[in-house]
Amino acid sequence: MAAQQGKNSSALRVLEEALGVGLTDAKDTASAVAAEGAYYLEQVTITEASEDDYEYEEIPDDNFSIPEGEEDLAKAIQMVQEQATDTQILEEKTDLPSKRVAPEVIEDFLCNFLMRMGMTRTLDCFQSEWYEFIQKGITDVRDVGNVPDVYTQNMLLETENKNLKKDLKHYKQAADKAREGLLKTQKERDFHRMHHKRTVQEKNKLINDLKGLKLHYASYEPTIRVLHEKHHTLLKQKMLTSLQRDRAVKQMSRVQATLMYAEPGCSNSVPEIRAIPSHEKENAPEGPAQNDLHEIREQDKYKPKMKNKTDSKFPTDMQPNPNLYFCKENNHPAKFDYKLNNIFRLHSLPVSCIAIHPRKDILVSCGEDHVWKLVGLPKGHVLLTGCSHTDWLSHCCFHPSGNKLATASGDTTVKLWDLSKGNCILTFEGHGHAVWSCTWHTCGDFVASSSLDTTSKIWDVNSERCRCTLYGHTDSVNSIEFFPYSNTLLTGSADKSLSLWDARTGKCEQTLYGHMHSINDATFAPRGHIIASCDSCGVTKLWDFRKLLPIVSIDTGPSPGNEVNFDSSGRVLAQASGNGVIHLLNLKSGQIHKLMGHENEAHTVIFSHDGESLFSGGSDGTVRKWS
Known part of the structure; x- marks a missing residue:
């Protein structure tokens, strides 16, 4: 039994030395990570002076064994060193967001690590001691903290990277489309600007032509006004002449009727009356008959004319259309x-x-x-x-x-x-x-x-x-x-x-x-x-x-x-x-x-x-x- 315990203690000593080297190298890294609230490792120092005085507990499990050979130990030491290096790299280059952290308890982290390394006996020993400390109240799980899951963070970062690449592609397409629209708008702007300049030139030319025409027309306005006045004057004279002609004809007819009935029995011998030209009228002397006609005409002018005040009748038998x-x-x-x-x-x-x-x-x-x-x-x-x-x-x-x-x-x-x-x-x-x-x-x-x-x-x-x-x-x-x-x-x-x-x-x-x-x-x-x-x-x-x-x-x-x-x-x-x-x-x-x-x-x-x-x-x- 003593030989077996000595053998186990020597194996544990070798493992502790291997783990101690990795833990000592990762001391600062673990402390920094723990400061950020991710996780922390408790430092355990094993000195050579206390090696003989340390009392080891008996392990009742007969199946507990430590893997033999230097290859397994070297592999475990290498993994610990790589893990410490990865932690240091993540600390220097990556700022992991706290909101996307998938928490993992410290015991699961250690158990998973021992399982990957194939250290089943050490795993059984760790589990028995861990849960025993928890039951006795020596260890408080709440004070231990969580270990960040780097793999989950990597997956989240990859997903975010893909989304960013997708958004970048979309933004590039939108930028290309906007660039095409800008070029098209610039071409239209140049076209309308040129058309506007041409329109302004034509407008200015038309305004100048219009001013010239107005001046030219204004020079003819007095002449046109005089011609209009002469035209209206001639029209009035023409109307008056036609009215005088109609009055002269009526006067002639009245004179004929007066002469016809002036002497009874002499109606058949009425001399023919002809129209006297205007130049003869001015020089011809007026006789007593003409004076009488003027007096009768003046009297008839002021006599009230009798009007037919009877109502008209609507025709009953209208002629066909x-x-x-x-x-x-x-x-x-x-x-x-x-x-x-x-x-x-x-x-x-x-x-x-x-x-x-x-x-x-x-x-x-x-x-x-x-x-x-x-x-x-x-x-x-x-x-x-x-x-x-x-x-x-x-x-x-x-x-x-x-x-x-x-x-x-x-x-x-x-x-x-x-x-x-x-x-x-x-x-x-x-x-x-x-x-x-x-x-x-x-x-x-x-x-x-x-x-x-x-x-x-x-x-x-x-x-x-x-x-x-x-x-x-x-x-x-x-x-x-x-x-x-x-x-x-x-x-x-x-x-x-x-x-x-x-x-x-x-x-x-x-x-x-x-x-x-x-x-x-x-x-x-x-x-x-x-x-x-x-x-x-x-x-x-x-x-x-x-x-x-x-x-x-x-x-x-x-x-x-x-x-x-x-x-x-x-x-x-x-x-x-x-x-x-x-x-x-x-x-x-x-x-x-x-x-x-x-x-x-x-x-x-x-x-x-x-x-x-x-x-x-x-x-x-x-x-x-x-x-």
């Missing part, structure tokens, strides 16, 4: 290829309406400058000017015979004009607000008007009074028109509805709904079978007048449609738009053609009687001829 036969015989193809032919500068303010004379090549234009002008075609000479209204003109309409004109104005009145004399012969007053539209009955004895006061009125020309007021609309009545050769009236209102009225009774016969916005204008086709209407958002609708149902809706918005009119054949509809475009609608094919020529808003449009020309008025005060 001649446009029915005209449209059937008129088989010429519809014309759409209109081109701007001429520009008539007639008004200083926007043109509100254009009307074509029923028989002659004459048109009338109304403007917001309070005047209307009678213009001869095709050259556009102003033949007559009317300026009795005190506010802007909104609409005009020729008498069926063509010798009278009706005008509607913002001064709440409707005026009738005698075109042969050029003066106002009758004024209808009764509306509470501006009058938007007016129209003649086919018989020529009635005028209808629509107003902002939500009413329409029918005026009797002979009795000079309002025969009827049409109530029913809830908003401004913007347009009114008589059905050709009938007593039916059509009105379009800002309350988004169309109404059909019986002019004889003043009752609303039918109301048409379908527009979503205020209706600006409505008109009949020449044959009377179709109604066209346009609203403030550019929507034009066609209605079947016989069935009183909508046919089609055309949207040319969002600019408002100001006026619509058919051509003489009834196959083409023209619309004046708020964006300055004239839209031509082919009712047969449904195609829309556009006429571009107005610089600003187009207010009115109308066809000539033969359909070869088209006239439009704009907000710039001009009337444009298209042919």
